[in-house]
Amino acid sequence: MAELHVYNFSFQNLSQKNMSFTQVFQHIKRFMEKDRNGSYKLMFGTDSQVHSSYTRFITGIVIHCETKGAWACIRKVIIPRKMMNLHERISYETTLTEEVVSMFSEEKKEELINIILPNIYKGASFSIEGHIDIGSERKNKTKIFVNEMVSRMESLGIEPKIKPESFVASSYANRYTK
Template sequence: MKNGTDNHYWFQNLQENRMSFEQVFHHIVKFMHSEPYGNYRLMVGTDSQVHQKMTLFITGIVILNKGSGVWACIRKVIIPWKMLHLHERISYEMSLSEEIVSLFTEERKKQLVNIVLPYLYQGASFSIEGHIDIGAGKRNKTRKFVKEMVTRMAAMGVEPKIKPNAFVASSYANRYTK
């Protein structure tokens, strides 16, 4: 974070443009307070696409209440050249996801956990996942990076998910990279 602030991060969704991370966090808190007994998964994932003169990276933040709705937004980062090396691109995707995950400080995570805490015995839950746009399948070119990227995400205290379970990166963020 620059100068101790997170205002250099701008997020958007279909309802709002140029949201600060504080605004994003407020939306997540509000969403969870609307049904504090829910089953929440906070997911962060990044995908990229190489275009003619640049590489576009989209990081998605999704808060899902299983069976009861979702709130989501994206952050767009443009690199003004074609990033053609797969490992470099996957690693940069990971760095962007790590940056956003790090904005969920211990204090913020505690605030989210405290929303569902009184309802744990009624089945409420909360988890944080890092969705990585890689797969372990034999035909997947990214399989050789799985261990490295999963280790990086786990080191942040976030549950790593790869394809086919990494839908925030492989579906949601991917939609905005085209």
């Protein structure tokens, strides 16, 4: 019964609107099946932008293969107020990323790993990353949240990435927050 929640999410990209999680997962599987020897990274990240009367959050899902390019989509969430508190906004970005990551159950991850598993000795690989739109540089206002948000990603069993390596959040998702 808990799985029903998953299907209420709507994803989109430049060629498709209103995709269900099931459709997104099928796109990712088909992308990986094109090259079972590929080196794949499944990456997630969320960015936000405060507008005049609302805050827009965009979560990106990107499956990338070094030799075959990438397939990607986004999920949009609008909060009907200006979310000015930086910690609240960064924390909510991380929560939205966690929600999407959690849709990839152990069974789903296993399905993806099984695509490349017979070819790991030929160089095939699969990893999952959580991209967080924060940085640890001295001047970065978000550096005080790095340990907290990185720990949250690690608790999901995925590799956390912060700026400048968190491009799914800071570049791909960011493009759609405007």
